[in-house]
Amino acid sequence: MTLDVSAIKKDFPLLERDFNGKPLVYLDSAATSQKPRAVIDAMSDYYENYNANTHRGVFGIAEQATNAMEGAREKVRSFINAPSINEIIFTRNATESINLVAHSWGRANLRAGDVVVLTELEHHSNIVPWQQIREERGIELRYIPVTDSGHLDLDDLAATVDGAKLVSISAMSNVLGTVTPVRHIADIAHAAGALVCVDACQFVPHLPCDVIALGADFVAFSAHKMCGPTGVGVLWGHEALLDAMPAFLGGGGMIRDVTLQGFKPAELPWKFEAGTPAIAEIIGLGAAVDYLSAIGMPAVRQHEVELAAYTLRTLKGRFGDGIKIYGPSEASERGAVFSFGFGDLHPHDISQVLDEHGVCVRAGHHCAKPLMRKLGIGATARASLYLYNDESDVDALADALAAAADFFGL
Amino acid sequence: MPGLEDLYREIVLDHYRSPRNRGELPVPPSHRAEGFNPLCGDEIVVYVQVDGDTITDVKIGGQGCSISQSSASMMSAAIKGKTIHEARALTRAFKSMMSIHETALEGDDPEMAAANLAVKLGDLEALRGVARVPVRIKCATLSWNTLAQGLDEAEAEA
Numbered sequence: 395m396t397l398d399v400s401a402i403k404k405d406f407p408l409l410e411r412d413f414n415g416k417p418l419v420y421l422d423s424a425a426t427s428q429k430p431r432a433v434i435d436a437m438s439d440y441y442e443n444y445n446a447n448t449h450r451g452v453f454g455i456a457e458q459a460t461n462a463m464e465g466a467r468e469k470v471r472s473f474i475n476a477p478s479i480n481e482i483i484f485t486r487n488a489t490e491s492i493n494l495v496a497h498s499w500g501r502a503n504l505r506a507g508d509v510v511v512l513t514e515l516e517h518h519s520n521i522v523p524w525q526q527i528r529e530e531r532g533i534e535l536r537y538i539p540v541t542d543s544g545h546l547d548l549d550d551l552a553a554t555v556d557g558a559k560l561v562s563i564s565a566m567s568n569v570l571g572t573v574t575p576v577r578h579i580a581d582i583a584h585a586a587g588a589l590v591c592v593d594a595c596q597f598v599p600h601l602p603c604d605v606i607a608l609g610a611d612f613v614a615f616s617a618h619k620m621c622g623p624t625g626v627g628v629l630w631g632h633e634a635l636l637d638a639m640p641a642f643l644g645g646g647g648m649i650r651d652v653t654l655q656g657f658k659p660a661e662l663p664w665k666f667e668a669g670t671p672a673i674a675e676i677i678g679l680g681a682a683v684d685y686l687s688a689i690g691m692p693a694v695r696q697h698e699v700e701l702a703a704y705t706l707r708t709l710k711g712r713f714g715d716g717i718k719i720y721g722p723s724e725a726s727e728r729g730a731v732f733s734f735g736f737g738d739l740h741p742h743d744i745s746q747v748l749d750e751h752g753v754c755v756r757a758g759h760h761c762a763k764p765l766m767r768k769l770g771i772g773a774t775a776r777a778s779l780y781l782y783n784d785e786s787d788v789d790a791l792a793d794a795l796a797a798a799a800d801f802f803g804l
Numbered sequence: 805m806p807g808l809e810d811l812y813r814e815i816v817l818d819h820y821r822s823p824r825n826r827g828e829l830p831v832p833p834s835h836r837a838e839g840f841n842p843l844c845g846d847e848i849v850v851y852v853q854v855d856g857d858t859i860t861d862v863k864i865g866g867q868g869c870s871i872s873q874s875s876a877s878m879m880s881a882a883i884k885g886k887t888i889h890e891a892r893a894l895t896r897a898f899k900s901m902m903s904i905h906e907t908a909l910e911g912d913d914p915e916m917a918a919a920n921l922a923v924k925l926g927d928l929e930a931l932r933g934v935a936r937v938p939v940r941i942k943c944a945t946l947s948w949n950t951l952a953q954g955l956d957e958a959e960a961e962a
Contacts, residue, residue: 740869742846742943750808759845772845772867801808802817802870 396697397689399784405430405685406782416752419790424568424596424731424778425756426618429682433622436681437674448673449647449664463673466680467663473683474613475604476630480662483629483636484671488595489519491614491629492562494666495591496523498642499612499635500560506532509558511588513538513546513574514768515567518761520593524562538563538579540768544570544721544728551582558588565597565608569760569776570721571702571728573601580609589635595619599780600698600729602691605630617675622682626675629666636662643668686781694781701779702730705788709734712792716804720769730783733760733774736795737804741775744798748775751794810933811940812870819874819927824881827863829853834861835957839950841942846872850950854958857887864947871931871940876947878928888955895948897923901932902941 403409406428411418420428446456448463464479471479485491500523504510510524514537528535536554539547544567555561561583566573580590591612597603598613599620605613612631618624631639641648641659645668650658659665686694703725709717709732718735722728736744741757748755756776759766766772777791798804829836829851839848846868853861862880867873879898883891934944 740873742869742871742940746811746937746940747808758843763845766845772847801812803821 396693396700397781399697399782402689402782405432407431407434409782413752414750419751419753419787419794421777421779421783421787421791422754422756423599423619423780423783424760424776426624427599427621427780428782429623429678430621430685432685433678433681437623437678440674440677445674447670459673462677462680463671466676466683469680469683469687470628473603473687474598474630475606477606478633481630481633481636483631483663483666484676485614485627485629485666486625486672487618487627488593488614488616489627491612491627492520492591492593493523494629494642495562495612495614495631496527498639498666499589500524500527501531502638502640504531504533504559507534509534509536511536511538511555511558511561511563511583513563514540515544515546515570515572515574515762515765516562516564517568517593517595518763519595520562520564521764537764540570540765543723544572546572546574546579548575548579551579552586555579555583555586555588558583558586560589560591562591562593564593564595566594566600566729566731567721567762567765568596568731568778569733569762569765569774571731571733572721573597573728577607577609584609596729596731599686601695611635617679617682620679620682621685622679623672623675625672626679628679633662636666641665641668645669647671689781697781698730698779699725701783701785701788702728702732704785705730705732705777705779705791708785708788708792709795713795713799716799717795720774730779731776732778733776735771735774737799737802739798739802739804741773743802744775744795747798747801748791748794751790751797753791753794755791811937813930813933815927815930816870816874819877820870823864823873823877825862825864825877825884827851828865829861829863834863835954835961837950837954837957839866839946839953841868841872841946843942846943846946848872848876848947848950850876850947850954852951852954852958854888854955857889859883859886859888859891868946869940869943871934871943872946875928875931875944878931879947879951882926882928883951888959891951891955893923894925894928895952897925898928898931898948899945901925901928902935902945 444455444458446459448460467482541547589611592610594615598615616627648668720733745757834851834853847866849865851863864876
């Protein structure tokens with residue numbers, strides 16, 4: 395094992411608790427990750443010792459809060475290798491980040507007949523905002539198809555992106571685990587004159603992310619899937635693009651001047667941060683970035699590739715054709731998120747029995763109904779792993795599945 | 805937290821493995837209603853054939869988990885040959901069993917409670933364990949809500 399997972403597990407208070415007298419096996423990190431003590435402590439420290447609004451007061455703790463929040467911005471900038479802190483916009487979550495792009499950049503730049511390209515494996519958060527713009531502006535949406543093996547079908551990519559204004563794609567599927575070839579798609583999109591927006595919600599927590607190397611123009615992700623708290627997300631964009639975009643939400647904090655006749659927006663990044671931000675959560679995100687950086691994202695990725703290979707091997711070895719795992723069969727082409735069907739059991743029934751064994755997996759459509767339709771299924775069970783999972787968790791999953799097979803008489 | 809055996813009684817699993825009254829009925833003369841649980845993507849289609857005041861035939865289509873499928877199967881067996889009035893009383897009694905915590909909170913209407921008690925749930929009693937697993941209650945009540953739509957339609961037309 396690349397990582398000392400038994401030491402890492404001890405950093406997460408929740409993973410130490412029992413459930414029905416059994417250790418909790420948490421396999422729903424694609425929905426939200428657990429939080430290390432360092433993140434929880436950083437947020438408590440703010441509330442207990444320097445709780446004050448940012449960019450307002452001149453008193454000591456207000457300055458301390460401002461410095462902590464802006465310090466977190468610099469940590470995030472460095473973590474994704476962004477050129478400037480002006481490019482790090484704090485939002486509520488990746489969903490809001492994509493909505494910001496759709497409603498600010500989209501409304502300013504998209505006219506009837508303009509083309510936006512998505513893929514069939516997108517989360518609803520990278521489909522619905524564009525459908526809203528389509529309703530408003532009459533734009534055309536095109537979709538890069540998904541193959542049976544769970545990869546993007548790029549055979550007709552050049553034709554699909556021809557004439558497009560924007561290509562908005564997931565860097566890693568929350569259902570299939572597929573790590574998509576963002577750089578390749580971005581190069582072809584840029585050659586066609588399109589901008590590239592990347593939903594990196596499942597990518598930034600699990601792989602080293604360099605927004606420049608990725609070839610992206612916008613990148614969206616959420617703190618709560620990367621060991622940080624809920625309620626804060628990030629939008630990164632090239633400074634020149636963000637500068638040219640109109641403000642998104644209006645209110646306090648995002649203005650330079652307001653008269654009864656109108657307003658002048660603030661400089662970046664505050665232009666896009668209306669209202670009091672989630673200060674404690676942003677500080678918590680900074681602590682999460684510190685935590686992941688200390689372990690090292692290349693090591694996290696290597697661990698998850700090894701764990702994905704072990705999971706595929708174990709589940710196939712124990713259940714053979716009794717289990718259908720969606721997405722790429724090569725661990726190196728995917729993240730450690732596994733949507734699966736088990737016999738003819740409904741995902742609800744699978745997750746119910748697994749819960750009895752202290753194994754937390756998700757059942758449902760995972761906010762990707764178009765992909766579910768493409769796969770010809772209503773729902774899947776999904777186990778998603780992170781840096782605090784190891785082979786013992788995979789074994790617990792397999793044991794619980796064996797118990798489910800036994801219980802339902804498969 | 806109830807044990808699995810409490811949730812998945814043998815009779816529940818039996819109805820799941822061998823669902824009764826699966827299929828379709830011609831529309832018209834039958835009525836077709838669709839129910840949907842957006843949370844898990846479960847779908848139920850209920851066909852009811854009503855002659856006068858009597859439900860002469862029922863068929864169930866769609867797909868879903870063991871709880872939603874067995875509840876639909878048991879429902880179809882329980883209401884076939886019953887009057888619309890009896891089917892509605894059974895629906896009330898079943899939903900009251902499912903929402904036992906809520907009715908206790910709201911303060912049960914004694915008259916209604918007595919009426920519900922008088923209705924014999926029979927095999928449907930086996931689904932009582934579901935009431936203690938709040939996220940699954942919608943699975944159990946899906947077919948009943950769908951039936952109610954079908955009966956409303958049948959009565960509106962009569």
